[in-house]
Amino acid sequence: MRYDTIVIGAGLAGLMAALGRAGQGERVLLLARGHGATHWASGQIDLLAGAANPLAAVERLAVERPEHPYARAGVLALEAGVARLRALCADAAYPLAGNLHQRLLLPTALGALRPTTLAPATMVAGESRQLADGRPTLIAGFPELRDFFPPLAAANLRAQGFPADDRYLTLPPAGRQQGFDPLVLARLFERAEFRTEVGRQLAAEVRRGGYARVGLPAVLGLRHATAVVRDLQAHAGALIFEIPTLPPSVPGMRLYYALEEALLRLGGRVQLGAFVRRGEGRDATLEAVYSEAAAREQRHTAWRWVLATGGLAGGGLRATPEGELRETALGLPVRGPDRRADWFARRFLDPAGHPVFGAGIAVDAALRPLDAAGRVVYANVAVAGSAIAGFDPIREGCLEGVAIATGYAAGSLSR
Amino acid sequence: MGEMQPIEADVLVIGGGATGLGCALDLALRGMRAILVEKGDLTHGTTGRYHGLLHSGGRYVTKDPQSASECARENAILRRIMPHCIEDTSGFFVATPWDDPAYGDVFVANCHRAGVPVAEIGLAEMLRREPLLNPRISRVFEVADAAADSFLAARSVALAAREAGAEILTYHHVVDLIRVGDRVVGAVVEDLRDGTLKRIACACVLNATGAWAGAIARLAGLTVTVVAGKGTMVAMNHRMVNTVMNRCKLPDDGDILVPIHTVAVIGTTDVLVPDPDVYRIEPEEVHLLLDEGEKLVPGFKTYRALRAWAGVRPLYRESEAVRDRDIPRTFKLLDHETRDGVAGIVSIVGGKWTTYRLMAEETVNLIARRLGNTRPCRTATETLPVPPFEHHGPPAAGGTRHYWLGKSLATVEAGHAYGELICECELVTRERLLAAIDSGAKNLDDLRRDVRLGMGPCQGGWCVYRAAALLYERRHAAGLSHAHANQAVLHMLQARWKGLLPVLWGDQVRQARLDELIYLGVLGVQHLEPFAAPGGGLVTEHPAVATE
Numbered sequence: 015m016r017y018d019t020i021v022i023g024a025g026l027a028g029l030m031a032a033l034g035r036a037g038q039g040e041r042v043l044l045l046a047r048g049h050g051a052t053h054w055a056s057g058q059i060d061l062l063a064g065a066a067n068p069l070a071a072v073e074r075l076a077v078e079r080p081e082h083p084y085a086r087a088g089v090l091a092l093e094a095g096v097a098r099l100r101a102l103c104a105d106a107a108y109p110l111a112g113n114l115h116q117r118l119l120l121p122t123a124l125g126a127l128r129p130t131t132l133a134p135a136t137m138v139a140g141e142s143r144q145l146a147d148g149r150p151t152l153i154a155g156f157p158e159l160r161d162f163f164p165p166l167a168a169a170n171l172r173a174q175g176f177p178a179d180d181r182y183l184t185l186p187p188a189g190r191q192q193g194f195d196p197l198v199l200a201r202l203f204e205r206a207e208f209r210t211e212v213g214r215q216l217a218a219e220v221r222r223g224g225y226a227r228v229g230l231p232a233v234l235g236l237r238h239a240t241a242v243v244r245d246l247q248a249h250a251g252a253l254i255f256e257i258p259t260l261p262p263s264v265p266g267m268r269l270y271y272a273l274e275e276a277l278l279r280l281g282g283r284v285q286l287g288a289f290v291r292r293g294e295g296r297d298a299t300l301e302a303v304y305s306e307a308a309a310r311e312q313r314h315t316a317w318r319w320v321l322a323t324g325g326l327a328g329g330g331l332r333a334t335p336e337g338e339l340r341e342t343a344l345g346l347p348v349r350g351p352d353r354r355a356d357w358f359a360r361r362f363l364d365p366a367g368h369p370v371f372g373a374g375i376a377v378d379a380a381l382r383p384l385d386a387a388g389r390v391v392y393a394n395v396a397v398a399g400s401a402i403a404g405f406d407p408i409r410e411g412c413l414e415g416v417a418i419a420t421g422y423a424a425g426s427l428s429r
Numbered sequence: 430m431g432e433m434q435p436i437e438a439d440v441l442v443i444g445g446g447a448t449g450l451g452c453a454l455d456l457a458l459r460g461m462r463a464i465l466v467e468k469g470d471l472t473h474g475t476t477g478r479y480h481g482l483l484h485s486g487g488r489y490v491t492k493d494p495q496s497a498s499e500c501a502r503e504n505a506i507l508r509r510i511m512p513h514c515i516e517d518t519s520g521f522f523v524a525t526p527w528d529d530p531a532y533g534d535v536f537v538a539n540c541h542r543a544g545v546p547v548a549e550i551g552l553a554e555m556l557r558r559e560p561l562l563n564p565r566i567s568r569v570f571e572v573a574d575a576a577a578d579s580f581l582a583a584r585s586v587a588l589a590a591r592e593a594g595a596e597i598l599t600y601h602h603v604v605d606l607i608r609v610g611d612r613v614v615g616a617v618v619e620d621l622r623d624g625t626l627k628r629i630a631c632a633c634v635l636n637a638t639g640a641w642a643g644a645i646a647r648l649a650g651l652t653v654t655v656v657a658g659k660g661t662m663v664a665m666n667h668r669m670v671n672t673v674m675n676r677c678k679l680p681d682d683g684d685i686l687v688p689i690h691t692v693a694v695i696g697t698t699d700v701l702v703p704d705p706d707v708y709r710i711e712p713e714e715v716h717l718l719l720d721e722g723e724k725l726v727p728g729f730k731t732y733r734a735l736r737a738w739a740g741v742r743p744l745y746r747e748s749e750a751v752r753d754r755d756i757p758r759t760f761k762l763l764d765h766e767t768r769d770g771v772a773g774i775v776s777i778v779g780g781k782w783t784t785y786r787l788m789a790e791e792t793v794n795l796i797a798r799r800l801g802n803t804r805p806c807r808t809a810t811e812t813l814p815v816p817p818f819e820h821h822g823p824p825a826a827g828g829t830r831h832y833w834l835g836k837s838l839a840t841v842e843a844g845h846a847y848g849e850l851i852c853e854c855e856l857v858t859r860e861r862l863l864a865a866i867d868s869g870a871k872n873l874d875d876l877r878r879d880v881r882l883g884m885g886p887c888q889g890g891w892c893v894y895r896a897a898a899l900l901y902e903r904r905h906a907a908g909l910s911h912a913h914a915n916q917a918v919l920h921m922l923q924a925r926w927k928g929l930l931p932v933l934w935g936d937q938v939r940q941a942r943l944d945e946l947i948y949l950g951v952l953g954v955q956h957l958e959p960f961a962a963p964g965g966g967l968v969t970e971h972p973a974v975a976t977e
Binding site for chain 1 (some may be wrong): 694710716718730848849850851859891893894898899901902910911912914915918919921922923925926930933934935938939940943945946947948949950951952953954955956957958
C-alpha cells in the first residue's frame, strides 16, 4: 500500500509533521528506528537560550541567519506549532505552562537555573521568580534513586540566593524492589497508596520547615502526571514541582505518548524498530524506502515524505572513521565542516560548541533537501528537526523549538 | 623556609608510579622511614597510562634478552604476590601474513636462551581458543603473558607500604631539592590541595619519576637524560580476544592487543616527545593502530573505539641511540654519588611495569647499603593486600585466585545491586564508590583510577553527575563545597573529552553528543558557578592534573 505521507523519525519533529499530515486527512505512517530525543531531553520546550523574550529573539535570528531552520520554517510556523502542541498536551491532561515572550528559568538536578520557554505545569512552581519569593524551598528525593541528589541541587540553589533545604525521603515499602530507575518510580507514583505515603512524609517536612514548595525528581507519574502532582500537593500542603534529571526522561516520554496517541486517533500508523537504510527515487522524486527490521528488509512507498531522523545524536547522521558525514536513511548530501580536524573544539564545554554538531542537510524555504550546488534532491521530501544543517540545537537551546517549527511546517506542506 | 615544619625521613621517594611505590614498600618492609610524594594521584603518570600487559618476556627475547629474562622472573613473582590484579589470559605470538615467517624459529630459540617459557600450538587449537583471529595466521606460540591492572596494583602496593609504616602524599609537587655542598639533604614540596609548602629532611632522595626524572635531577643540579617515548593506545569496547596477542616479529607499532577488564587495548606507537607533559594524539597514530588491529582480528575497525590515550615511556639514554625502539628497555640505577659526586640522591630510570618490583629491590639494596641497613628484601614473597573499594566477590569456577572477567557482574548479581550501580558501564556500585571516596580521592578522575568510574562506552555520561553529587554528600562536612563539586564535574568531563577526541566517530560521537545533551541540555552545567577557590580537598587546577 502506498501511503500519502511517510514520516521517518519519531522525535518531536516527526510527530508534529505526522500529526499535521494526518490532520489534513492523509494516510500517514510514522516509521522510526526507535524513540527520539524526547526520551533523552528535559521534557521542557526550549525556543532559544539566552534571551529574556524568546520569540522576539527567534524573530531577530530568522532575519540575521536566513539559513537557520527557524528562518526556513518561519516564525509563524513556530507559533502555530507551539499552539498545536499546547492543545494536544492539554487534551492529554498534561498542559504546558509559560508563554513565548517570557523565558522561564527552571532548576536542574544540579541546582542550576536553565532557561526554557514552556514547561509542563508539573514543573513551573520551581520557576526562579517563585523561588525568590522569600519563602524556603525543599528539594527532596529518594536515596535509592541514583539519578537525583537533593543536597547538591539545594546547595547550588542556595549559592544563587534561593533559600533551599534538602531531604532524602524514605521509600514506601511498595518501592523496595530491584532495578530501581526513573520509570519504575514514575509508575509507583501512579498508585494512590504510594502517593499517600510520600505525601505524609512531605507534609511533615513542610510543617517542620515552613516550605512554600517542594522540588522532586521528574518521575511523578507517567500517564497522569498532572493529577499525581495535584494529589501530592494536597497531601503535602505545599506546591510541588518536578526537576528533570538523567535519561530516560519521564517528562519526555509523556510528551511522546501525548502526541503518539493523538496521531493514532487521527488514523496514523506508527512503526518503531524499522531502521530506514536507503531510498529509491526517480527524477527528484522519492518513491520508496527500505527498512531493516526483524532480519529482513521491508519496502515502504508513499507519495510524500518527511525526513526527521535527527542529527548525530539522533542517528540521522553518522560520522565515519575516515572523517565523512553520512545521512543514514536516504544518503542525502550532508553540509558540515570540510575537514575532520575542524569537527571538535579542544574543550568539551567550549562556548562556541563543536562545529560538527551544526552539520546536517541543507534545505530550501520549503524544507526540501538540497545538494552541494543548491539543487533540490527530492521535491517530495521535507526535512524537519535536528537533521537540518546550520544550527546547533543544544548549544543554541532551540532543540524543541526547531523541531516544532519545522515539524509543523513539514506537516502543513501539501506537495 | 625557616618557619616550615620539617618532616623527617630516611628516604624521600619522588614519584607515585609503580616504581616509586614499589620502592616505598621495600624501604618500609626493611624498616626504613620512607615518605613518598606524587604530584598527581597515584599512577597519574606512565603507570596509569599503559596497556596493562604483564610481559612474559617474549617481546624482548631478541633485542633485549636481559629485559626478557627479568620479565620472565618477575612475571612469576607478580602472579604470586598480587593475584587479584592479574587476569591469567595467557599470550600468543602470532605470525600474520605481514610478518617474516622466518622469525618464528629465531623467536623460539631466543625464548629458550632467555628463559622465557614458550610452546608452539596448532592453528586449529588457536582458532578454537580465539575464533576471531585472522585465519591466515601461519604460526602461533604461547607464552605466559597476562593482563595486569596497574591502577589496582598501585593501590595495593600503597596500602601495604602504609601498613609497613611508609607515608604517601599524593598531590604533593616537588618545588625544590635542598642541596648542601655535595649532598642532597631534603626537598621542599607544595601541597596542591591548599598551596602550603612543606620541607622534608632526609638521608636520601630517590628519584623515581620516570619520564620526569631529568626535571627532578635538574633541581639538584644533576643531568639525567631520559627520553620521553610517547606510546599511544586505543581501548575498544569488545574483548575480541581473551588472550594477549603479540605479533611474532621484532617490536614495532601496533603489535600488541591486550584484553583487560571489559575492553581490548591495542598499542602502541612510539614517538619521541620533548616534554612528557605536552603531547597530542595524532589521528594518524590512531588509524595506524586500527590498521594493525585489523591484521590480527579482521573487522577490528568495525568495533567501537572508546578512548585513546598515551603514556610516556621513560627511556634512559646513555648514548645516542638511532631509534627510540633501539634504546634498551632494561632499567638503570644511577648512583649520583659515584656518577656525579653528589651524595644523598639516586635515580632509577627506564624499565617497565612488569619489572617494577625488581627495580625497587635493586634500588633499595643500594640505599640500604648507604644507610647501613642489612635487612633482606621481602617484596618477592609478601602477598599484597586488597584495597577496600575492590570487589570482594565470589571466586571463579575452578577457584582461581586471579582476577577473572565476570567477577564484577557476579558480585553485583550476588548482592542484587543493579539499582545501586553508579557507573553502569563498569559496574561500579554506590558502596564501592563511597569506599573509594573515603580512601581519599581528590577529584573524579582519581575515582576513575580507583574503580574504573567512567571508563566504559558512555565515558562518564551518567556517572559523572552521580559521582560528583555523592562526593559532595560525603565530603561537604569536611569543606568540599557545591562549587568544588561543580568543578569536579567540569574537570572530569574535560578529562574524558581529551581521551574521546581522537576516536570520535560512529557510536562514540553519538555518545559524546548525548553527553552534551545531558550536561548542557538537561543539567545546565554551563549556568553554574564554575570555579571554586582552592580547598575542600579537591585538586583540578594544577598542571599536574591538567586535562588539556
